[in-house]
Structures are given as structure tokens and as C-alpha cells.
Amino acid sequence: MAIATLKDVYIDQLQDLYSACSQSKSMTEKLAGAATNADLKDALKAGANGIVSGMGVATDLVRSHDADPTDEFCKGMEGLVKEAQAHALDAQFEENDARDAMIITQYQRMTHYAIAGWGCLVAFASRLGLDEEAKRLQECLDETYEGDLRMTQIAKGAVNQAAAA
Template identity: 55%
Template sequence: MQSLKDVYIHQLQDLHSANKQALKAVRNLVNAAASDNLKRALERGVSGIEDGTGKLETLIRAHDADPDGAHCKGMEGLVREARSHALKEEFDDDAVRDAVIITQYQRMAHYAIAGYGCAAAFAKQLGLPNEAQTLSGMLDAAHSGDETMSDIAEQKVNQRAAL
């Protein structure tokens, strides 16, 4: 990588890879969740990830780059953890599984938040205001999903899991 633009494009590709991996995992989390409220929030997460993946692909292609030009090892690890802890683990209580699902979702969301924030800052520095605005919107959506999960956990799931 020779320039900030090279770093920027690589970060977009990394986020594209991360989203594709997270999408599969979150779809599985939807199926594993017991709480209807959590299921709906996860389904909105799936829609948001799909939307973000499409936007990333458009941004990457605008720079004549391949959206599949990177593989995100960070999200690979987070997805592996989500499968291990939330999907393969045996639970005696659905609320406990839901608490773990929220935890794993939020870990993936925090990775996306960091990535979108960095990419938006790079786009701004590179004089790409439209791309910075798109990425900032994606960052806001990731924050919103994270806050929704915190609300679900704090208002119901964690209380039921603690019983």
C-alpha cells in the first residue's frame, strides 16, 4: 500500500468481506433466538448488513477495485466465536442463549463500527465527501443496531437469564 487511498480501498474491501461473513452468522442467530423481539432486531440487522454490503460494493467498484479483493480475518474470528458460543453450545435456558446471541452480535457490530468510522475518516481526508457521507450513514446504522441490542438485553433478556 503506497497511499491513504490504497489503505482506504483495502478497508472498504475488508468491510465488504466482514459483512458477507457476518451476514451468514446473523442469519443463523435469527434462527437460534428465542425472544421474538430479539428475532425481529436480528432480522433488521440482516437487512442492514445486506444494505451495507451493497453500498460497499458500489463504493469499491467506483474506484475500479474488486469488492472481493480482501478477506477479513478479524470477522472470521468473530463469526467462529459466534458459532461456537451461541449456536453450538448447549443451553438449558433460552434467555441465557439469547444473552449470548446479543453478546456475539454486538462484538460483530463493534468491529463494523470501528471499520466504518475509519473508512469515513479516510474518505473525508481524501476529499470524497459523498463517500464519507455514505460511510457515516452506515456507521450510524451500525450504532443504532448496537443500541437496540443493548436495550433488548437490559430491558428483558438479561433479567430473564439471571433467574
């Protein structure tokens, strides 16, 4: 698709974020399987469910503009997923607490990428006068941000302390 207008940018970035979500969902599920802290494991499972919800929103919005959500592949998230695989899953850890700290780090990097994507989409939809779409996207942004804050609380509350011991 040739990009000529802000609406073209908007659709392209909806597709890109759909791809990013798809990739991060699979990795988030793997991270949940590797986590040992119960709160972390629960938060990652909730995060995967939230990602699925966001993918549904992206799909609906892309299709409402007569486009296919799978027409883009997000190279940015591909790199973050590779980093998570290498640093949180493939690396050798002597202590599970240290792995849990690394899992949070890698998950939050993927989450921050998604926060940037949702935020841009909210701004684009608002500028285009797509108020209902902007509202739905804002809900995705808010949920993603809440998941990130939950991870920070888990890290500060138990995981980092245990990993430091």
C-alpha cells in the same frame, strides 16, 4: 495490491469491510434462527438487512475506484464468526434466555468490529476529500450504531433479566 497511499488503505479497508459484512450477515441470520425472544429475533433480522445495505454501499464505492469488492478476506470477522458459532450456537444451554443473552453478546462483538471499520472509512474518505462517499459511509456507521443500541436495549429490557432468573 501494494499499499502506498491513504487512498490505497481506503480501498483495501472497503474490501475488507465488505468481506466482514458478508461473513457477519450469514452468522446474523443463523443467530436470528436460534433466538427465542421475539424482539431479539426481529432485531437480528433487521440487522441482517442492514448488513446487506452496507454491503451494497461498500460494493458501489469499491467499484467506483475500479477495484473488486471481493479481493480481500477479513480474518478478524472470521474469528468473530467462529466465536459466535461456538458460544451461541454450538454450546449447550439449559435455558433459552441464557442463549439469547449469549446471542446478543456475540452479535454485538461483530457489530463493534463493523463500527470500527465504518468509522475508519469515514475518516479516510473525509481526509481524501471524498465528501459524498464519507456521507454514505457515515450513514452506514450510524445505522450500525443504532442496531447496536437496539441490542443493548433488548438485553437490558428483557433478555438479561430473564436469563438471570
